[in-house]
Amino acid sequence: MKDLRIYERMPEWSAATLPHGFRRKHRTKEGTWAQLTVHAGALRFTHLDADGEELSSRVVDAAAGPQLVEPGVWHKVEPLDDALRCGLVFLCDPSRYLEKKHGLTAPHSEVRALLPTLEAVPGRSMLDLGSGRGRNSFFLAEHGLAVTALDRSDAAIAKLRQIQTDEGFTLSSSVYDINRASLADVIEGGVVDHVISTVVFQFLEADRVPAVIDDMQAVTRNGGLHLIVTPVTSAEMRCPIAFPGILRRGELRDRYLDWNILRYDETLGEFHKRDRHGQRYKAEFATLIARKPGTRH
Ligand SMILES: C[S@@+](CC[C@H](N)C(=O)[O-])C[C@H]1O[C@@H](n2cnc3c(N)ncnc32)[C@H](O)[C@@H]1O
Numbered sequence: 001m002k003d004l005r006i007y008e009r010m011p012e013w014s015a016a017t018l019p020h021g022f023r024r025k026h027r028t029k030e031g032t033w034a035q036l037t038v039h040a041g042a043l044r045f046t047h048l049d050a051d052g053e054e055l056s057s058r059v060v061d062a063a064a065g066p067q068l069v070e071p072g073v074w075h076k077v078e079p080l081d082d083a084l085r086c087g088l089v090f091l092c093d094p095s096r097y098l099e100k101k102h103g104l105t106a107p108h109s110e111v112r113a114l115l116p117t118l119e120a121v122p123g124r125s126m127l128d129l130g131s132g133r134g135r136n137s138f139f140l141a142e143h144g145l146a147v148t149a150l151d152r153s154d155a156a157i158a159k160l161r162q163i164q165t166d167e168g169f170t171l172s173s174s175v176y177d178i179n180r181a182s183l184a185d186v187i188e189g190g191v192v193d194h195v196i197s198t199v200v201f202q203f204l205e206a207d208r209v210p211a212v213i214d215d216m217q218a219v220t221r222n223g224g225l226h227l228i229v230t231p232v233t234s235a236e237m238r239c240p241i242a243f244p245g246i247l248r249r250g251e252l253r254d255r256y257l258d259w260n261i262l263r264y265d266e267t268l269g270e271f272h273k274r275d276r277h278g279q280r281y282k283a284e285f286a287t288l289i290a291r292k293p294g295t296r297h
Helices: 093-100 110-120 134-143 154-167 208-221
Strands: 005-009 033-040 042-048 054-059 066-069 075-079 085-092 127-131 146-151 172-175 196-199 227-233 258-272 280-291
Touching: 005 134, 033 042, 033 054, 042 196, 075 208, 085 258, 093 134, 110 134, 110 196, 110 280, 127 134, 134 146, 134 154, 154 172, 172 208, 208 227, 208 280, 227 258
Parallel strands: 127 146, 127 196, 146 172, 196 227
Antiparallel strands: 005 085, 033 066, 033 085, 042 054, 042 075, 227 280, 258 280
């Protein structure tokens, strides 16, 4: 069987309490498996097609063991006697656990793609600047990095801490306004190996961006990596959303000319935010991966 992880457990149900929604045609969400276990009594499990026509049906009792229902498969269950006691759990691929359980979106694709590069360089401390609720922080913590998550939103940091407690992550976090450009005050020891910041810079005060980048660079140990993903604007491809701190094409790269730029590109991408026609806003996004010169000490 595929390696799956439980993300939600329903209370035990009897014939009287089995919810009506389960007795009618229904299916699990995309990427969600259901596992039904009968502890006593029996129920009828029926596979249906999209029109509600029966495809197959079987009696499930305690001897049958757990019944796994694949994502998106139409079915219904009906109690067959008053002795029924059954349990239901929802499962997902382990990589989607935080998404399914806590509503976090998947880690940014550039953060996932950075892992092999991170593994090849020394240093395990990581700053997630503008972490939000921590989709990238948790991903990196799961892969052995000692993450500090900083965000100016109290609500985002509160949610991140709740997930951290629920899931037992080791990670430090603070409410911090990046515009302050005083990272040494909030990170342990005043230095860090690596910094990521995805889709954050556009929210900064425009005239603070140079100081913010200087500060990020100053607290980074020699040999450390920076990954920044941010929308950019230009006369040819104007960013459709009015952000205070939007960078111009090429501006980010120009702030890293003293570093070893491992990658810099500006490519068309999409925001999660949609316009009034339901279409996602599009803009050019700069992706920078750069390594601070010098030997780590
Ligand atoms: C689009 S979200 C991206 C969050 C996260 N980096 C991610 O990729 O999921 C932007 C985040 O930047 C944070 N942010 C914006 N301006 C900030 C500032 N001046 N200081 C700290 N965080 C800020 C917001 O609170 C928000 O959580």
